[in-house]
Amino acid sequence: MVRLLRPFGRAVTYTRWLHLGISIVWPSLWLFVREEWWIWVVAAVALAPAALVPAMRTVEGLQARLLLTGHRHDQGSTDIVVAPSRSWSDRGRLVVWLEARLLLGYVTTMLSAQLLFATLDLVSAPFRRDSERVGPIPFEGHHWWHLLLVPLLLVTLGMVVLASGRLITALALRLLGPSPAERLAAMEERTEQLLERTRIAGELHDSIGHALTVAVVQAGAARAAGDPAFTDRALAAIEETGRAALEDLERVLGVLRESERPVSSRPTLTDADRLLESARASGTKVDVETTGPLGSVPGPVSREGYRILQESLTNVLRHGGSVPAAVRIAVVDGTLTLEIRNPLTAEIPGPGRGSGLRGIRERAALLGGHARTGPDEGDWQVHVELPVS
Template identity: 35%
Template sequence: MTYGDAGIVERITPWALGTVVFLLSTASATGSVGVESTLPAPLLAAVAAASGIAAACARRSLWPLAAMGALAFAWLVMWPAAVAASYYAGTHLRRRDLWLYVGGAIAVFALSGLISHRSGGYRALVVGTPANAILMGGAMLGLPLVAGLWVRARRQVFDAMREQAQQLQREQILRAEQARSQERTRIAREMHDVVAHRVSLMVLHAGALEVSAPDERTAEAAALISDVGREALTNLREVLGVLRSQDSVRGPQPTLADLDRLLDQTRALGIVVNRHDEGAARTLSPIVERTAYRVVQEALTNVHKHAPNAETDVFVRYRPVELEVIVCNELSTGAGGDLPGSGWGLVGLRERVELVGGRLEAGPRDQDGFQVVARIPAA
């Protein structure tokens, strides 16, 4: 059953109960399932209707139904409202109110028995004798009351089980969060010990080489290595901060506005890079621009590794509904680079692009060289 179906049932049930109480009260007053009354039919119908309405509203307030059941039973031996009131008393009333209800119900049954005994006839036979009065009291007071108490106890057990399950789930989530936090901290510590220390040494040696360089070209290369190393350290600290705390605030992330600086760094390493912008440039969402920047960065890193002397073209094409980024390079005229790599650069890049709904293609060009093509939704 869906939540919508449960809501419909929840709304219909009170009025269905009220209808049943009305019909049974009418049948009781006519003698079909009770003691026939000699009062006018409109009056009997009014009492039955009032009992049905009180039963339909019993979830909001029990006492109107209890009062209507007491009046109808003592006056007309009309029992349906009294049965419904006893059931609701078992499901809703606390201990003190429940004892008050039981005491009042016993008094009503005693009063009805006394009235029935003096009335004579069939009513005196059914309700006027002590044995029958006790039997009817047990059937119309005891059984519904016990059923209501059982339903309430069952609900309390289920509520306690549900609360316990939710508590266990919360504790499990908390333990998982703590385990993830500890693992992030461990990874951050290891990355700092293994990577940050060596990059710092590289920056220090580059700075020393810049100072003692025998010529200007070597000093410029050392300065570039030092700058790139410091930027790597900054990015590494940001990553370590995210690993240490899930709520860490990261610093400004690169966008297409930083692309020229990235290309200048590549040119300073001796690679010819040409940028080509096509279409009307416009401001895109930060995640789109950041993804495009990372595509170019990873593609240029691969050029450094595998084709350090190849001329490279970077195309940034603004399409109506997407941003297309192409990085293509010619065949290297010299020996390939000997830089180490994890082998997962393009795999991770493809996952990054697909996470924003884009597509990434990487492979050899038709003529020669290699190209990386990324199409990122930008509408």
């Protein structure tokens, strides 16, 4: 019993009833001027051209969200669209919606009114004169048992209100919901958001991981060396790397706070010198060979190439320690090639779990390239090829 009565304790049950009543207000005003059946036909015909106005979909969507689902535009569900009509399919569905709402509103309102008047008749039947009849159903005589029929009519009225509300809501979800093109656009937007989250996670991993690795290596080397001059250089390198990491962190947080913020400020391969200097300051000898115009590499490829180089140098410091590294950056025949090699060593095993190498492969695959990582002729090699077209 409680389960059956629960819907009648929700405000949305009655706002749906109100929504249906609103749909027949304007034709009903005409009836006060001239009571003719053809007014309803005129009203139905007039709705068709109104539905062709793109903004009408926004009006109907906002009203349906508020009264049928109980959500406002800034809080509501995406099942009912509040955007203007973009295609003839949207306009066609809106025509069907307006006509169905008018018809269902008329039927529901008339049934509700008749049931209410009939209830008043039953309540007043034992006390009124025969000429005082309110509703359409005649109840002859003045019998007390007429009152026993009141609960039946009230239950019927409740069922009409509940069923009509659920039916109009189902129609709204079907006819005012997103079209296949809008669903596809929403899916693409969601995919872009997930890719952006993955990219930001990679940004934080690469930037902060590199800074922490440099700081740990420099601090350990300074403590082991016991040389004030070396300690000063180590502290300077930690300071510079930490400052760069803070800038990266602030930029990434800015992207999170402002979804429309451009990413053009991200570092590219033309800014790779600071990575190389940071690695050298940590005690790693880095030999660099550059071929081709790095400035001609498209922004997305150059930015991802920078992150790949950063993660590779971080792995050198984390797992190899102060070992020499050879870096080759080449732009030849429409392909950007990055190769980082360092001698294999077991002196510093490092705590890595392979997420950085996996990130390198994912970045390369996302840009249509490929990456190879692993031992090669006594060295550890990261070899990445990215198309620049």
